[in-house]
Amino acid sequence: MEDPAQAFLLDVLKHRSASPCPDTQPYVTLSFAQSLDAKIAGAHGRQLILSGKESMIMTHWLRTMHDAILVGIGTALNDDPQLNVRYLPHPPETPYNLPRPIILDTDLRLSPTCKLLQNYQNGKGRRPWVICAASDDATPKPKGTSASTTTAETTSTGHHQYHPSEDIDKLLRKRSLEEAGARIIQVPTSQRRNVQGHADGTASRHLSIPEILTVLRDLGVRSLMVEGGAQIIRSFLAEPVVDVVIITVAPVLVGKDGTGYESPVVSLPAEGASPSQRRFVQKATRVFGKDAVVVLEAVTGGQSV
Numbered sequence: 001m002e003d004p005a006q007a008f009l010l011d012v013l014k015h016r017s018a019s020p021c022p023d024t025q026p027y028v029t030l031s032f033a034q035s036l037d038a039k040i041a042g043a044h045g046r047q048l049i050l051s052g053k054e055s056m057i058m059t060h061w062l063r064t065m066h067d068a069i070l071v072g073i074g075t076a077l078n079d080d081p082q083l084n085v086r087y088l089p090h091p092p093e094t095p096y097n098l099p100r101p102i103i104l105d106t107d108l109r110l111s112p113t114c115k116l117l118q119n120y121q122n123g124k125g126r127r128p129w130v131i132c133a134a135s136d137d138a139t140p141k142p143k144g145t146s147a148s149t150t151t152a153e154t155t156s157t158g159h160h161q162y163h164p165s166e167d168i169d170k171l172l173r174k175r176s177l178e179e180a181g182a183r184i185i186q187v188p189t190s191q192r193r194n195v196q197g198h199a200d201g202t203a204s205r206h207l208s209i210p211e212i213l214t215v216l217r218d219l220g221v222r223s224l225m226v227e228g229g230a231q232i233i234r235s236f237l238a239e240p241v242v243d244v245v246i247i248t249v250a251p252v253l254v255g256k257d258g259t260g261y262e263s264p265v266v267s268l269p270a271e272g273a274s275p276s277q278r279r280f281v282q283k284a285t286r287v288f289g290k291d292a293v294v295v296l297e298a299v300t301g302g303q304s305v
């Protein structure tokens with residue numbers, strides 16, 4: 001018999017099974033937990049367990065329904081997540097689909113001893129893929145890793161120039177991650193303004209989300225679950241790539257010092273917006289334990305995309 005959370009998710013994601021996955025990019029589900037005041041973590045990014053047991057089980061069902069699950073390096077370093085399905089009934093009659101963990105990590109800051117790599121080494125998880133900047137990427141960096149900054153210089157335009165020793169540092173980090181079992185995938189970076197929280201208008205350098213999705217689709221990923229954190233949520237919402245957003249809303253208030261994601265998209269039609277502008281509208285809402293789970297789907301001009 002289907003679990004209620006599993007049945008709910010199969011229903012909200014049924015359009016996926018009804019139509020073939022595009023060749024160009026995977027189906028993208030953005031899913032995270034937030035407080036009533038739209039915070040996903042505490043002050044200074046302190047991890048908060050917002051979801052109750054029932055909605056956590058829903059999230060783990062959701063993971064089984066995706067080929068891969070993606071987080072940013074901020075989350076990987078802060079929370080050391082496992083991204084597995086350990087809250088589901090055990091043992092299952094048939095093995096659950098374990099999504100492949102993917103970390104967006106421009107400069108390969110991931111620790112080779114993180115739980116994702118340990119689980120892979122112990123046969124308890126799939127091989128993590130770490131997506132970093134292409135080695136010939138010439139885009140200037142706004143910040144460096146601890147190793148990189150020591151060798152950086154600033155030009156008159158405010159851009160950083162890097163010495164070959166940085167490449168060596170990155171190569172060494174790449175090697176130790178590969179030795180720990182990670183697959184490293186390189187993609188180009190893009191410059192963005194104001195999307196990544198740089199309110200002063202400065203540009204930041206980030207891995208290009210459309211490029212990542214093209215690469216992942218080429219590697220056979222048909223469905224991708226994006227779990228955060230704050231910057232990753234913002235970056236995915238800033239591109240026309242997310243099909244469904246599933247938010248667990250916990251009945252708590254975190255306060256102004258909590259970490260928010262400041263959505264760059266809206267649900268209601270914005271004044272003066274073009275009819276083709278993508279927005280997200282409510283598709284379903286269900287209560288799991290103490291939490292409300294709200295499903296939003298992308299629409300353009302009133303039509304589902």
Ligand SMILES: NC(=O)c1ccc[n+]([C@@H]2O[C@H](COP(=O)([O-])OP(=O)(O)OC[C@H]3O[C@@H](n4cnc5c(N)ncnc54)[C@H](OP(=O)(O)O)[C@@H]3O)[C@@H](O)[C@H]2O)c1
Nearest residue numbers: 032033041045072074075106206207228229230231232235
């Ligand atoms: N409530 C929830 O459901 C939930 C879920 C997940 C995480 N969280 C919380 O979120 C917090 C972490 O959020 P965060 O914003 O600090 O980190 P994050 O979003 O996990 O990762 C951000 C980092 O990813 C890298 N990155 C590479 N390409 C990127 C792109 N295109 N767009 C954005 N980032 C890109 C950047 O670092 P580099 O430049 O070094 O690559 C960036 O600093 C933690 O407190 C965690 O507990 C909450």
